[in-house]
Amino acid sequence: xxxxxxxxxxxxxxxxxxxxxxxxxxxxxxxxxxxxxxxxxxxxxxxxxxxxxxxxxxxxxxxxxxxxxxxxxxxxxxxxxxxxxxxxxxxxxxxxxxxxxxxxxxxxxxxxxxxxxxxxxxxxxxxxxxxxxxxxxxxxxxxxxxxxxxxxxxxxxxxxxxxxxxxxxxxxxxxxxxxxxxxxxxxxxxxxxxxxxxxxxxxxxxxxxxxxxxxxxxxxxxxxxxxxxxx
Numbered sequence: 171x172x173x174x175x176x177x178x179x180x181x182x183x184x185x186x187x188x189x190x191x192x193x194x195x196x197x198x199x200x201x202x203x204x205x206x207x208x209x210x211x212x213x214x215x216x217x218x219x220x221x222x223x224x225x226x227x228x229x230x231x232x233x234x235x236x237x238x239x240x241x242x243x244x245x246x247x248x249x250x251x252x253x254x255x256x257x258x259x260x261x262x263x264x265x266x267x268x269x270x271x272x273x274x275x276x277x278x279x280x281x282x283x284x285x286x287x288x289x290x291x292x293x294x295x296x297x298x299x300x301x302x303x304x305x306x307x308x309x310x311x312x313x314x315x316x317x318x319x320x321x322x323x324x325x326x327x328x329x330x331x332x333x334x335x336x337x338x339x340x341x342x343x344x345x346x347x348x349x350x351x352x353x354x355x356x357x358x359x360x361x362x363x364x365x366x367x368x369x370x371x372x373x374x375x376x377x378x379x380x381x382x383x384x385x386x387x388x389x390x391x392x393x394x395x396x397x398x399x400x401x
Contacts, residue, residue: 206356209301210349217345221338264340265328268309269321272371275310276317294352295367296359308348310369320371327378334385347377 258266275292278284291300294307311317332340351373359366382389 203353203356203360205299206304206353209304210346210353213304213349214342214346217342221342224338225336259329260337261329261332264332264337265325268324268328268344272309272311272317272321272324275306276312279310279312293367293369294355295365296356297365304349304352305345307369308351308371308374311371312369316370320375323375324371324378327375327382330386330389331378331381334381343377343381344374347374350377 275288279288288310291302292306292310294303311320331343335343352368354373355366355368
């Protein structure tokens with residue numbers, strides 16, 4: 171729970187929400203590593219189970235209603251959009267959907283009336299017990315440079331990782347990585363003894379880089395370092 175003064179600062183569109191969270195004391199700060207790990211393990215197991223279930227059932231023939239829908243609407247401009255979409259390939263299609271989701275949340279940060287909802291569900295506070303923050307924060311970016319470079323990294327590494335897996339496995343791996351990022355924040359917060367807050371896709375991107383390093387160690391990767399990022 172935040173103090174009233176902190177809540178007023180967070181509601182101001184002129185202040186970065188992440189900076190405001192770091193600036194003010196969080197009352198009743200008791201981050202639980204075990205609880206966050208339990209959520210991470212449960213979420214990862216559920217994602218893996220969903221991937222297995224999808225792989226077991228997606229080869230079944232489509233229902234008649236689905237066949238009729240495809241036959242009726244695969245014409246004209248819809249067919250043209252679908253044709254162009256299919257030229258991307260499955261890997262880029264999946265990554266582009268992730269980029270679109272991140273872009274939607276990024277644009278919502280530009281809407282002052284949405285700040286309270288985004289601060290509640292799309293920033294991970296180590297003092298919070300809201301479960302959705304663990305996933306929502308991974309698809310949330312407030313600063314334009316943070317958003318731009320993360321999307322560039324996602325577009326660079328995502329398709330390579332996708333091609334090593336399949337749709338269901340890639341989805342399960344991404345969900346697990348999204349939960350692992352906040353878990354690392356909680357552990358870091360406990361080690362430092364201070365409350366922390368975070369948002370962004372960096373945890374997922376690091377997981378993609380780790381996957382590539384293990385399975386394709388010969389691949390050459392280029393990283394962009396911002397001035398002062400190593401200071």
